Amino acid sequence: MASIKLSGVHKHYRNNVHALKGVDLDIPPGQFLVILGPSGAGKSTLIRLLNGLETPSEGQVVIDGTELTKRNLRSVRAKVGMVFQQFNLVDRLNVMTNVLSGRLGKRNWFTSSLFLFPRSDLELAHKSLARVGLVEKAWMRADQLSGGQQQRVGIARALAQEPALILADEPVASLDPITSTEIMGLLRDICDEQGISVVANLHQLDYARDYAHRIIGLNNGHIVFDGSPEQLDSDAEARIYGRSASSRKEVRHELVLAHA
Numbered sequence: 001m002a003s004i005k006l007s008g009v010h011k012h013y014r015n016n017v018h019a020l021k022g023v024d025l026d027i028p029p030g031q032f033l034v035i036l037g038p039s040g041a042g043k044s045t046l047i048r049l050l051n052g053l054e055t056p057s058e059g060q061v062v063i064d065g066t067e068l069t070k071r072n073l074r075s076v077r078a079k080v081g082m083v084f085q086q087f088n089l090v091d092r093l094n095v096m097t098n099v100l101s102g103r104l105g106k107r108n109w110f111t112s113s114l115f116l117f118p119r120s121d122l123e124l125a126h127k128s129l130a131r132v133g134l135v136e137k138a139w140m141r142a143d144q145l146s147g148g149q150q151q152r153v154g155i156a157r158a159l160a161q162e163p164a165l166i167l168a169d170e171p172v173a174s175l176d177p178i179t180s181t182e183i184m185g186l187l188r189d190i191c192d193e194q195g196i197s198v199v200a201n202l203h204q205l206d207y208a209r210d211y212a213h214r215i216i217g218l219n220n221g222h223i224v225f226d227g228s229p230e231q232l233d234s235d236a237e238a239r240i241y242g243r244s245a246s247s248r249k250e251v252r253h254e255l256v257l258a259h260a
C-alpha cells in the first residue's frame with residue numbers, strides 16, 4: 001500500500017508551458033483515484049510525476065513518506081507499476097518474458113542484462129498471469145494477443161513488480177467498450193482485494209463514476225474538482241471541462257436528436 005502526497009507542485013516545461021499550477025493532493029493507501037480533465041489539462045504530467053518520469057519545477061512529491069528525488073528514483077520506481085494506453089509490451093517476446101520484465105527493477109544490472117531470473121520470479125510471474133486469467137497464453141508471442149489480452153499482460157507485468165501503486169495512463173483508450181469495462185473491473189478488483197493503490201487518467205466519465213473511489217478533475221493545471229463519484233454532477237463536469245452545465249446539456253440533447 002502506498003500513501004502519496006503532493007504539496008505545492010508546479011510543472012513548467014522548457015517550452016514555457018505551465019502544465020501544473022500548485023497541485024496539493026493527498027492519496028491514502030488503497031484508493032482508486034481517477035483523474036479527469038480535458039486534453040492538455042495536465043493529467044499525464046501528474047501521472048508522470050508520480051513515478052519520477054518528470055520532476056516538479058516546484059513543490060514535493062512524497063510516496064510512503066519518502067520525497068521522490070533523483071537519488072531514490074530507482075527504489076521508489078520499483079514499487080510503482082505502470083499500465084499504458086498502448087500496452088508497451090515487447091511484441092516479439094512471449095507473454096511470460098514480458099511479465100518477467102516487471103522484475104528487472106528488483107534485480108542487479110548483471111542478472112537483468114542477461115535476463116536471468118530466480119525461480120521465485122518465475123513463480124511470481126506465473127501468479128500474476130493467473131491473476132489476470134492468462135496462464136494459458138504464457139508462451140505465445142505478445143503481438144498474437146488481442147488488445148484486451150495485451151492490456152492484461154501489461155497489468156500482470158505491473159503486478160509482478162509487487163507494487164504498492166499502479167499508475168494507469170488512459171488504460172482503456174485503445175479498447176472497445178466491453179473490453180474496457182473488463183479492464184477497469186480488473187484494476188478495481190486488484191485495488192480492493194490486494195490493497196494496491198491505483199491512479200488512472202481517463203477520458204470517459206462513465207468509467208470514472210463506475211470504478212473510482214475518488215475522482216479529481218484537472219483544468220488548465222489546477223484541481224477544480226475533488227470528490228466521490230456521486231458528487232460528480234453536471235456543475236462539476238462543467239468546472240472540469242470548462243463549459244457551462246446548460247451548454248453541456250444542450251450538446252447532449254443535440255447528440256440524442258442527431259442519433260434519433
Ligand SMILES: Nc1ncnc2c1ncn2[C@@H]1O[C@H](COP(=O)(O)OP(=O)(O)OP(=O)(O)O)[C@@H](O)[C@H]1O
Nearest residue numbers: 013015017019037038039040041042043044045046
Ligand atoms: N514533454 C513535454 N514538453 C513540453 N510540453 C509538454 C510536455 N508534456 C506535456 N506538455 C504540455 O503540458 C500540458 C499538459 O499536458 P499533459 O499531457 O499533461 O495533458 P493531458 O491532460 O494528459 O492531455 P491529454 O488528455 O491530451 O493526454 C500541455 O499543454 C502539453 O502540451
